Amino acid sequence: EYLAELNDLYNTIGLVDEREKVHKLWSGLNRKIQKGLWHEKLNPEISSYDDVSQAAELVEI
Numbered sequence: 001e002y003l004a005e006l007n008d009l010y011n012t013i014g015l016v017d018e019r020e021k022v023h024k025l026w027s028g029l030n031r032k033i034q035k036g037l038w039h040e041k042l043n044p045e046i047s048s049y050d051d052v053s054q055a056a057e058l059v060e061i
Helices: 002-013 018-028 031-039 049-060
Strands: none
Touching: 002 018, 002 049, 018 049, 031 049
16 A cells, blocks of 8 residues: 555656665555565665565565
8 A cells, every 4th residue: 555655656746766766665664564675685775666665565465
């Protein structure tokens, strides 16, 4: 749900900076999901938006 809202926002305002998108997504996720992303060896400084968003969806399940 959060991811869908974020994607809608990016499409509306035209935010295209990959790193900024990753940081906003990562910081908006709850700690459990962030921990899961770290466990998957993802990093908000180097991981792609697609990798983080896909992994976040899987961790949430």
